[in-house]
Amino acid sequence: MTTDIKTVQLFVTCLVDKFFPETGLAVVDILEELGLTVEFPLAQTCCGQPAFNAGFWDDARAMARYTIDVLAPSDAPIVIPSGSCGDMIIHHYVDLLADDPDYAAQARAVSARTYEFTQFLVDVLGVTDLHSTATGCIAYHASCHGLRGLGLKTQPRQLLDQVAGIEPKDLPGSEECCGFGGLFAVKMSQISGAILQRKLDNIEASGADTITGTDVSCLMHIAGGLRRRGSTINVKHIAEILRER
Amino acid sequence: MAVSNVTFYERVEEALHDRQLQTALDISTTRFTTGRKNALAALPEAEALRDHARRIRAHTIAHLDRYLAQFADAVEQTGGQVHWAETAAEANHIVANLALSRNVKNVVKSKSMVSEELHLNQTLEAHGMRVVETDLGEYIAQLAEEKPSHIIAPVIHKTREDVANLFRRKLQATDEDLTDVPHMTALARRVLRNEFLQADMGVSGCNFAVAETGSICLVTNEGNGRLTTTTPRLHVALMGMERLVPTMEDLGVMLQILARSATGQKTSVYTNIITGPRRTAAGQPVEPDGPDELHVVIIDNGRSQILGSELAEILYCIRCGACLNACPVYQQIGGHAYNSVYQGPVGSVVTPGLYGLDPWHELPQASTLCGACREVCPVRINIPRMLLKLRSEAVEAGLNPGWLKWSLGLYRQAVVRPSKYHFGSQLTSWISQKVADNGWIKNLPGPLSGWTDHRDFPALAKKSFSQRWREERNQ
Amino acid sequence: MSQRAAFLNRIRSRLPQAELPEANPNHPGSFRGYTFAVDTPPADLVDRFTQELNALSGQVYPVKNSQDITEIIQQILHKHGVKQLISWGSDSLELHQFVAELTAAGIEFVANELPATAAERKAKLAALDKIKVGLTGAHGALADTGAIALISGPGRGRLASLLPPVHIAILPQQKLYPSLPAFLAAHPEATTAGSNLVFIAGPSRTGDIEMTLTMGVHGPGELHVILTP
Ligand code: SF4
Numbered sequence: 040m041t042t043d044i045k046t047v048q049l050f051v052t053c054l055v056d057k058f059f060p061e062t063g064l065a066v067v068d069i070l071e072e073l074g075l076t077v078e079f080p081l082a083q084t085c086c087g088q089p090a091f092n093a094g095f096w097d098d099a100r101a102m103a104r105y106t107i108d109v110l111a112p113s114d115a116p117i118v119i120p121s122g123s124c125g126d127m128i129i130h131h132y133v134d135l136l137a138d139d140p141d142y143a144a145q146a147r148a149v150s151a152r153t154y155e156f157t158q159f160l161v162d163v164l165g166v167t168d169l170h171s172t173a174t175g176c177i178a179y180h181a182s183c184h185g186l187r188g189l190g191l192k193t194q195p196r197q198l199l200d201q202v203a204g205i206e207p208k209d210l211p212g213s214e215e216c217c218g219f220g221g222l223f224a225v226k227m228s229q230i231s232g233a234i235l236q237r238k239l240d241n242i243e244a245s246g247a248d249t250i251t252g253t254d255v256s257c258l259m260h261i262a263g264g265l266r267r268r269g270s271t272i273n274v275k276h277i278a279e280i281l282r283e284r
Numbered sequence: 285m286a287v288s289n290v291t292f293y294e295r296v297e298e299a300l301h302d303r304q305l306q307t308a309l310d311i312s313t314t315r316f317t318t319g320r321k322n323a324l325a326a327l328p329e330a331e332a333l334r335d336h337a338r339r340i341r342a343h344t345i346a347h348l349d350r351y352l353a354q355f356a357d358a359v360e361q362t363g364g365q366v367h368w369a370e371t372a373a374e375a376n377h378i379v380a381n382l383a384l385s386r387n388v389k390n391v392v393k394s395k396s397m398v399s400e401e402l403h404l405n406q407t408l409e410a411h412g413m414r415v416v417e418t419d420l421g422e423y424i425a426q427l428a429e430e431k432p433s434h435i436i437a438p439v440i441h442k443t444r445e446d447v448a449n450l451f452r453r454k455l456q457a458t459d460e461d462l463t464d465v466p467h468m469t470a471l472a473r474r475v476l477r478n479e480f481l482q483a484d485m486g487v488s489g490c491n492f493a494v495a496e497t498g499s500i501c502l503v504t505n506e507g508n509g510r511l512t513t514t515t516p517r518l519h520v521a522l523m524g525m526e527r528l529v530p531t532m533e534d535l536g537v538m539l540q541i542l543a544r545s546a547t548g549q550k551t552s553v554y555t556n557i558i559t560g561p562r563r564t565a566a567g568q569p570v571e572p573d574g575p576d577e578l579h580v581v582i583i584d585n586g587r588s589q590i591l592g593s594e595l596a597e598i599l600y601c602i603r604c605g606a607c608l609n610a611c612p613v614y615q616q617i618g619g620h621a622y623n624s625v626y627q628g629p630v631g632s633v634v635t636p637g638l639y640g641l642d643p644w645h646e647l648p649q650a651s652t653l654c655g656a657c658r659e660v661c662p663v664r665i666n667i668p669r670m671l672l673k674l675r676s677e678a679v680e681a682g683l684n685p686g687w688l689k690w691s692l693g694l695y696r697q698a699v700v701r702p703s704k705y706h707f708g709s710q711l712t713s714w715i716s717q718k719v720a721d722n723g724w725i726k727n728l729p730g731p732l733s734g735w736t737d738h739r740d741f742p743a744l745a746k747k748s749f750s751q752r753w754r755e756e757r758n759q
Numbered sequence: 760m761s762q763r764a765a766f767l768n769r770i771r772s773r774l775p776q777a778e779l780p781e782a783n784p785n786h787p788g789s790f791r792g793y794t795f796a797v798d799t800p801p802a803d804l805v806d807r808f809t810q811e812l813n814a815l816s817g818q819v820y821p822v823k824n825s826q827d828i829t830e831i832i833q834q835i836l837h838k839h840g841v842k843q844l845i846s847w848g849s850d851s852l853e854l855h856q857f858v859a860e861l862t863a864a865g866i867e868f869v870a871n872e873l874p875a876t877a878a879e880r881k882a883k884l885a886a887l888d889k890i891k892v893g894l895t896g897a898h899g900a901l902a903d904t905g906a907i908a909l910i911s912g913p914g915r916g917r918l919a920s921l922l923p924p925v926h927i928a929i930l931p932q933q934k935l936y937p938s939l940p941a942f943l944a945a946h947p948e949a950t951t952a953g954s955n956l957v958f959i960a961g962p963s964r965t966g967d968i969e970m971t972l973t974m975g976v977h978g979p980g981e982l983h984v985i986l987t988p
Pocket of ligand 1: 600601602603604605606607608630657660661662663664665
């Protein structure tokens with residue numbers, strides 16, 4: 040590690056907070072093991088992406104302003120275990136609040152110090168080897184917003200490459216959407232479900248026993264589909280694999 | 285444009301259960317996306333060309349008035365005539381008048397998306413003219429009285445048996461004619477060749493128009509674009525007002541990426557560049573063939589509405605179809621479900637842009653916002669940005685279901701008040717743990733049942749991350 | 760106000776509200792600045808062109824002289840059992856002594872002038888449609904795609920390369936260019952010289968039925984390019 044970063048702010052995302060706390064704990068473990076102090080502003084809630092994507096921009100703006108306020112007291116880099124929420128804060132906050140006299144500049148400042156978790160490790164800290172040891176045949180699903188919004192093409196794979204003891208499996212169509220799309224999965228559930236089936240077919244064909252990725256939202260979608268199929272394939276956020284020793 | 289009373293959801297349902305369509309979509313979209321990928325990978329300058337193409341399109345649209353004027357002058361200098369149509373009705377009127385005043389009976393058409401916007405065929409047929417589509421796929425669609433289902437491959441939804449049956453019914457095809465695809469193609473060639481020989485007027489679209497020279501560029505693989513613009517003595521080109529590039533060199537850039545993005549071909553078989561009608565000197569033709577009259581109809585039909593909006597970027601589109609093939613939603617539902625001339629991601633922006641959001645508000649919702657369209661678009665159009673914009677307009681226009689507005693409003697209230705938020709989620713966690721089986725829920729209530737129709741839903745954790753943080757770190 | 764003025768004014772009135780990312784007031788300039796890494800070196804142009812056109816099911820015949828052309832054309836006509844061709848005027852064909860030789864051997868070169876009246880035009884088209892082979896020259900060719908470029912003009916109709924099921928084109932080797940951009944750069948007049956500039960890359964094809972590749976749907980199903988020194 041060659042930076043002088045000592046402290047990070049963790050924005051854990053609403054899904055990790057309420058549904059998948061283990062992912063958040065894994066992220067904290069990894070960051071602390073790297074010698075960083077992790078700040079967790081307790082007032083944080085949701086970045087507002089569900090409202091934004093559904094077109095409820097006034098609601099999204101309110102949530103964005105709130106989140107900016109929550110993150111404002113510190114100027115440490117903000118780390119988010121989600122490409123999708125990362126994309127929201129890094130790109131969409133800036134656009135949403137561009138005409139807000141009080142928040143436009145703050146939105147840009149927050150955007151500039153926000154990173155998705157694997158991006159932060161690889162691009163900012165320059166770390167790829169976390170001395171992890173895990174087991175299993177692992178395939179990686181590239182979530183769309185991380186991949187295309189933030190350019191997370193290589194970082195997660197670089198990190199996984201360094202994990203001892205696992206057998207990487209190729210996921211056919213790894214960069215194809217899983218069909219989640221937030222409220223889309225509810226509003227247009229037939230289409231979403233059909234897209235999901237293709238993803239699940241590919242997952243089952245990959246020979247992996249564990250699927251990983253950077254976003255618990257897509258992973259939750261995939262896991263729910265696998266369960267419905269009666270599959271025993273595990274689904275884990277990348278941080279949980281990287282934490283294993 | 286007429287909106288059918290079959291809903292979007294019904295069409296989707298039908299498409300998802302159409303086995304044959306599903307197979308056809310699988311094969312075609314996979315082949316097109318792989319073809320595109322390989323073709324662009326084999327072109328080392330591909331990325332630079334895409335950037336350049338985007339700049340050309342952006343610059344052209346930003347100065348569309350100037351380039352259209354330059355184009356029109358150039359067409360007139362070569363002996364062609366230019367017509368300006370603000371609406372579909374005006375465009376139809378112009379074409380019908382041209383045809384009637386020249387005693388046109390038989391019309392051949394090469395593929396033109398704009399003409400689908402106009403419903404030109406119906407107009408001309410109402411005047412007693414015979415109108416024949418000549419692109420093989422479009423011809424099959426016309427025989428079947430259906431709409432094309434893909435920009436590039438109009439009848440990918442049909443099997444060869446479908447086509448054989450159609451040819452038997454409509455063309456009295458014999459068993460021999462239907463032996464295999466080449467025989468069927470040969471039959472269509474014979475039938476359509478007659479149409480070309482008898483045609484009084486050829487109607488074409490326009491892939492690109494070149495402002496500096498007044499040229500129209502048509503790309504086809506079959507050669508029907510060339511025949512349509514060569515055998516009849518009258519050629520009418522329909523051109524959406526945004527189809528321009530400033531120079532021939534710019535056209536060269538576009539052609540380097542168009543076919544590669546569309547079908548994965550390095551080039552289409554025929555790149556046909558037409559500059560004026562057949563040349564004359566002292567009133568006598570000096571070229572052996574070609575049409576004696578060339579008319580270019582420049583069509584607005586809602587485009588200026590798009591231009592003056594946040595959707596203007598969609599006018600950079602070069603109609604390659606790559607975004608359809610790459611779209612996970614299109615891959616599942618195909619073109620007909622959109623019920624519009626323009627389908628897939630590009631259609632979900634263009635259609636509400638041209639015809640208003642109200643009747644088409646489902647289209648921008650039919651996206652996961654995965655960004656695959658933007659990634660493959662040769663001119664890098666940010667389609668997701670515009671889908672989001674349309675969704676926000678739908679909210680302003682009150683086009684969303686009440687439950688959504690209500691629950692997002694409630695959610696917002698909670699999100700900005702952490703105590704409410706955490707209390708609410710603790711309550712939800714408790715309930716969800718109760719109804720869950722081993723941490724997963726099989727049936728969610730109300731509108732959320734959409735989720736559990738297709739997958740399980742996780743129960744909320746017993747203790748959230750923030751609770752654990754607080755407890756473990758004594759904060 | 761004229762239709763044109765109204766149309767352009769409407770556009771002008773909308774442009775200020777248009778959101779046009781990356782639009783620059785200045786034209787982005789020529790692509791000639793790019794070095795095209797795929798540009799084939801001159802020595803390899805023939806090979807590359809041949810390879811590309813073959814991949815599209817087109818045939819290439821390198822020849823030394825007019826005599827060779829005579830033989831190739833005779834072979835093709837013989838294969839199809841015909842003695843007529845729709846042809847460009849002989850002064851638009853390279854090494855055109857072969858025209859006299861073939862004529863002497865009983866081959867008929869038909870010009871395709873279409874009359875101006877509708878009825879005469881259709882009659883002429885119907886007659887031309889019976890001819891199975893077309894013969895043209897070429898103004899250029901693109902090695903990276905295997906396409907040949909034809910410009911219409913006096914004695915150089917479009918139908919010879921379009922109407923018959925077989926198209927023979929005579930292409931002088933020195934007219935090979937690495938790519939479309941290179942051709943356009945060398946021939947800025949190509950589009951305005953005649954009413955039609957066409958690039959032809961192999962035989963006509965379609966994949967519209969079940970994506971099954973089929974040749975010769977509307978245009979020629981065979982393309983033979985004779986490459987002269
Ligand atoms: S939006 Fe882009 S990808 Fe889609 S058809 Fe237009 S140019 Fe092609």
